Amino acid sequence: MSKILKASLVIIISFFLSLELYATTEKDIMQTQKDRQKTKNEYSYEQMVLVNSDESKEVRQVIRKVKEVGNDLHKAIVTFLSPADIKGTALLTWEQKDRDDDQWLYMPNLGKMQRIAKGSKKNYFMGTDFTYEDMTSEDINNFNYTILRKENKQGKDCWVIEATPVANYSKDTAYSKRILWVSKDVYVTVQIEFYDRKGELIKTQMSSDFKNIGGTIWRAEKTIMNNFKEKHKTLIKTIKIDASTNIDEESFTERFILKGLHTELK
Amino acid sequence: MKKLLIFAKNNYIAVLIVIFIITLLFASKIPKVVIDPSSDGFMIKGDPEKTYYEKIIKEFGSDNRMIIFLKDKNLFSEDKINAISKVLEKLEKYKYISKIETVYNQKNIKWRDGGLITEDFLDPFNLPSKEEILQAKRDAIENPILNSNLINKDGTAMAINIIIEKHPEIKSYDTIVSKEIESYLKPLNGVIEEYFQIGGPYFKKSLVEYIIKDQIKLVPLAVLVLFIVVIISLRSLYGALSPLVTAGLSVVWTFGFMGLIGIPINIITVIIPALVIVIGSTEDIHMISEYFEGLEHKQDRHFAIEFMANKMGIAIFLTAFTTIAGFSSIITNDITVLKQFGIVTTFGLTANFIITVFYTPAMLRLRGPLEAPTHSDRSDSNIFQKIANLALKITYFNRGFVFGVVVVITVAIGFGMNFLRINNDTISYFKKTSEIRLRSDIVKEHLARAQNFYIVVDAGKPGAFKNPHYLKEIYKIVNHLNETKYFSKSIGISDFIALVNQEMNEGNKKFYVIPESKELIAQYYLLFHRKDIENNVNADFSKANIIVKHNLTSSYELKNAIQEVQNYIKNNVDSSLKIKFTGENVLVNAAADTIAIGQAWSITLILFIIFFIMSILFLNLKAGLLSLIPNIIPIFFAFGTMGYLGIDLNVGTAMIAAISIGIAVDDTIHLMVRYNSELKRMNDQDLAIQETMHSEVRAVVSTSIALTLGFSVLVLSNFLPVIHFGWLSAMVMVIALLADLIITPLLLSKTRLITLWDMLNIKLKQSVFNSVLFEGMKKWQIKKLVLSSKMKEFKEGEYIIRQGDKERTFYLLLDGKADVFRNIENGESIKITTFEDGQFFGEIALCGDIERTANVIAKTNCLTLEFDW
Structure with missing residues (x-):
């Protein structure tokens, strides 16, 4: 083989290799993930376990309902079913574009909906280790994404992607960066590391037992949020999930909640 | 003791080498000594409350x-x-x-x-x-x-x-x-x-800095004070350097010992080196003073050392023993720092005694000065002699009156003891002008201070503090805490629920209460992450913790405040709740009572030790009591003054009594031992007292001054307990000196003393024991009787009894022979008989005023016992 041939072979191979590496840009991956995993309606019945630093546990059951009501705008309600003393407590969210979301807290024994005037996205949600921010799907325009490497995680080939907020969004997020492990096969997020403003790792979210719930949609049956900073953990196990049945928009109204209908299982 | 001193003199090179080697060994352990700024040492040793506190800290x-x-x-x-x-x-x-x-x-x-x-x-x-x-x-x-x-x-x-x-x-x-x-x-x-x-580390850092500053300041000052006092009193450079060397060696041994057994330097043990230097020097002064006296008799080292050894015998041993006993009595205390102080000082002073006893004769043998410094010790212009004369004048002015005055003053000042308060609060150990106190005061002005303790409320069942009943109990306690004037801020889990309730009801302050519904409370808790409430309720909601911040700076205030809250709880709060007060603060303050108890024990112990030793030594319970009187008086003065001036009883001042009794009794012992030997020599109580006072006044006054100044040095410490300890101990030394100079002669002049040493040394012939005079008496009783009687020696040919004299005495012949002659007319006399040891004569005097019927003349040198009737 001539030297030229050898050289062109090397170039061609490296071209394909680099093609493989850059076949998809970071943003594409995130967009693809968002497109593939998004649902119009989603109902899930979950068990939530809070683990204290002394390993004592608190178990709760919740119903989570989300409905897309506009372009990437959702209405969501999270309702507690157990323990008995908090049954019916609910948080209703109406996402808004270009202004703070509307939120209402319902405590059945208070007998009224309490509007949340200002509930920071950075606050922990109802004693869990998830903040409101962690639970909403992110707007990919608010972040810069960089592929750090590729890595096998939980038996899945993953892109390891660093997400940092764009300049004018950094005030709105609690994190200086997140590192996400996104699986190449079905575009699920296997693991997320959360770094605080000082760049310190404060918590890690790990998801496993992914199940297909229709089409390209996959959901983890088990998720653990390990909060190192607060020495606290939150475990979520999905008991039932349904992304195919339509949820009435009425489910996201005060009337529906005051009637107590929100606690009914599907 | 004498043998030891002579041994050290004879084997001086070996002795010095051994001391040097031991010193090196101890010196190698000094790097292991640490400075401990923690307040653990101020707590009670092995307190079960401390274990509880540590558990609570883990939880909250x-x-x-x-x-x-x-x-x-x-x-x-x-x-x-x-x-x-x-x-x-x-x-x-x-x-x-x-x-x-x-x-x-x-x-x-x-x-x-x-x-x-x-x-x-x-x-x-x-x-x-x-x-x-x-x-x-x-x-x-x-x-x-x-x-x-x-x-x-x-x-x-x-x-x-x-x-x-x-x-x-x-x-x-x-x-x-x-x-x-x-x-x-x-x-x-x-x-x-x-x-x-x-607070926290800053407080402890400052403590370490102050401890180091103290050490740098106090030790050189103690050395200087000692040096000056010795130079003045002994007028000899050698005399001043020798105590410094023994003190220096002792300090090395002491630090080495602390490193060896792991006792740290803290705000109390910090004063030990200065104390060892000052207190340890008294023996040196006495010894060298005697050596010089020996030189005055004969300019020969051997002679002077042996002279010193003869004189020093019992006194030096006893005084060292009582001083050490005073310090070791502190060990009975349950407060760790005091226990450690007792242990280390006991070691340090024992080491100093050993070093002094061996080093001083050995070094004198090697390098002792050959000329005594000139001082006209007995001239009346001498300041010391003036003091002695003055003291004697007061003593003999009117014994009853003097005694009465002393009692009245002592009682009046001692009355102040009623106002004495106990305090173990660590912040109060700093001067009011110290940076740490100033900062603390500024914080106090604006916010609740860093001082805090916990009230732990245990309901004994999980979930209890989600229940309105239990939350209301917490609410009640917190409310009470915030209403009393004692505390600046108290926060309980009830505050979180009440606050949410208020804000959920449109911020209406009326709703700052615990809601009635158990469910609503559970729903309110959802607003908090565990981290928000972890200081106030435990994970399973069975225990609640009220954080109480306060500005109290003394144990008695805190104790009263806690007492008040406990009473409130007892009368108003569900009795099924187990409620405990804990925190570093509470533990340290709880130890305050222990200080008082420990001090009472120390004083009792040292008084008993002194009483016991003196009673045995002088074979007389009265002598035991007598030695205590001049030393108890200063204690009344010290505690009375503290009461009047509002100085608290704390880890520093609690030591004063036991330590100063142990030290002050030294002078009493010197006086009593000297009196005993003078009395034997002179056979006249008043003369013996005068001689005792004149010959002991220099050593007694100069050691007292050395000790007074030595303790005064501590006034420059950064810690109030040490400062108080310093000047109060100095005061005790002065009062004890005065008491010794006035009370001791007064008491002695009424007492005949014999010592255990005399008892052991006296050798009586068998014939004496067999004397009909002692029929039915045990040997020791006979010895005691012999020693407490007047002994008289007669030279060969001397008249023991003259015929025709009217006297009320009779004699027992202990040793020698005496002839009996009766005068007959013309100056002639006839020999009637010869008495031998064990026989007594002159007993006719017992019958009344009858003239002696014969002469008794010593045939050989005679030792007799004279009985007055």
Whole structure:
């Protein structure tokens, strides 16, 4: 083989290799993930376990309902079913574009909906280790994404992607960066590391037992949020999930909640 | 004792080498000595409450808090917050900090503008608009959990509460942490009007610095004082250097000992070197003083040392023993620092005694001066002799009157003891002008101080504190705590629920109560993350913790306050709840009572020891009592003065009594032993007292002055207990000296003393024991009777009895032979008989005023016992 041939072979191979590496840009991956995993309606019945630093546990059951009501705008309600003393407590969210979301807290024994005037996205949600921010799907325009490497995680080939907020969004997020492990096969997020403003790792979210719930949609049956900073953990196990049945928009109204209908299982 | 001194003289090279080697061995252990600024030592040793406290700390977080105090008229302007955020950024990254609480990062639960706010007050890294910042400030001031805890009433002062991990394994941990945090405060410079750190590591760092400063200041001063006093009293450079060398060696041994058995330097053990130097020198002074006296008789080292050995015998041993006993009686105390102090001083002074006894004769043999310094010791112009004369004048002025005056003064001053209070609060150990007290006072003015303790309420069942009944009990207690004047701020889990209830009801203050519904409470708890409430309720809600912050700086105040709260709880709170008070503060203060008990034990012990030793030594219970009287008087003075001046009984002042009795009794012993030997020589109590006073006054007064000045040095310490200990002990030394000079001769002049030594040394012939005079008596009773009687010696040919004299005495012949002659007419006499040892004569005097019927003349040298009738 001539030297030229050898050289062109090397170039061609490296071209394909680099093609493989850059076949998809970071943003594409995130967009693809968002497109593939998004649902119009989603109902899930979950068990939530809070683990204290002394390993004592608190178990709760919740119903989570989300409905897309506009372009990437959702209405969501999270309702507690157990323990008995908090049954019916609910948080209703109406996402808004270009202004703070509307939120209402319902405590059945208070007998009224309490509007949340200002509930920071950075606050922990109802004693869990998830903040409101962690639970909403992110707007990919608010972040810069960089592929750090590729890595096998939980038996899945993953892109390891660093997400940092764009300049004018950094005030709105609690994190200086997140590192996400996104699986190449079905575009699920296997693991997320959360770094605080000082760049310190404060918590890690790990998801496993992914199940297909229709089409390209996959959901983890088990998720653990390990909060190192607060020495606290939150475990979520999905008991039932349904992304195919339509949820009435009425489910996201005060009337529906005051009637107590929100606690009914599907 | 004498043999030891002579032994050291004869084997002086070996003795000096051995002392040198031992000193090297101890010196090698000195690097292991550590400085301990923790307050653990002020607690009761092995206190089960401490184990409980450690468990509680694990559950509710450490009470070891440092505060960064910030004061500024415009604390909430953007530039100030930015400066503070720079500090916070660094603090948050520091590995030894486990939690930071600021006004900013607390959860603001607030009803406003028709809605509920549930977010942190302020994100200092991401400031909102000016209006919003001011709103946050107002919210913080209004928040009952934050107010006077993290922010003051008008928002011009705030605290950054830092909870520091405990790392006892790291050397100089507190200093490292405090210095590191201090370096983080630089961005505040020129921005914030007033800022500083206080509490926790800062407190301990300051303590270490003060301890080191004390050591640097006190030891050289003690050396200087000792040097000057000895130079003046002995007028000899050698005499001044020798005690310094023995003291120096003793200090090396003592530090080595502390390193060896792991006793740290703390605010009490810090004074030991200075004490050993001063107290340990008294024996040296007595010994060298006697050596010089020996030189005056004969300019020969051997002779002078042996002269010294003869004179020093019992006294030096006894005085050392009682002094050491005084210090060891402190060991009975349950407070760790006092126990350690007792152990180390006992070792140090014992070491000093051993070193002195061996080193002094050995060194005198090697290098002792050959000429005694000139001092006209007996001339009446001598200051010491003037003192002796004055004392004797007072004594003989009117014994009853003098005694009466002393008793009245003692009782009057001693009455002050009724006002004596006990205190073991560590912050009160610093001077009012010390940086640490000043900072503490500033914080106190604006916020609740860093001082805090916990009230742990245990319901015994999980979930209890989700129940309105139990929460209301907490609410009641917290309310009571905040209403009493004792405490500045108390926070319980009930505050969190009451606050949410208020804000859920549109911020109406009427609703700052615990709701009736158990379900609603559970729903309210959902608003909190575990971290928000972890200091106030445990994970399974079976135990609640009330954090009580207070400004009390003394044990008795805290004790009263706690007592009051306990009474309230007893009368008003569900008795099924187990309620305990705990915290470093509570533990240290609880030890206060132990100080008093420990002190009572120490005093009892040392008094008993002295009484016991003196009674045995002088074979007489009266002598035991007698030796106590001049030494108890100063104790009344000390405690009385403390009571009148409001000086508390604390770890320092509690030691005064036992220690000073042990030291002050030395002079009494010197006087009594001397009196005993003079009495034997002179056979006249008044003459013996005069001689005793004149010959002992120099040593007694100069050692007392040395001790007084030595204790006075401690006044320059940075710690109030040490300062009080210093000047009160100095006062005790002066009073004890006065008592010794006035009371002791007064008491002695009424007493005949014999010593155990005499008993052991006296050799009586068998014939004496067999004398009909002693029929039915045991041997020791005979010896005692012989010793307590007047012994008289007669030379060969001397008249023991003259015929025709009228006397009321009779004699027992202990040794020798005496002839009996009766005068007949013309100056002639006839020999009637010869008495031998064991026989008695002159008993006719017992019958009344009858003239002697014969002469008794010593045939050989005779030793007789004279009985007055």
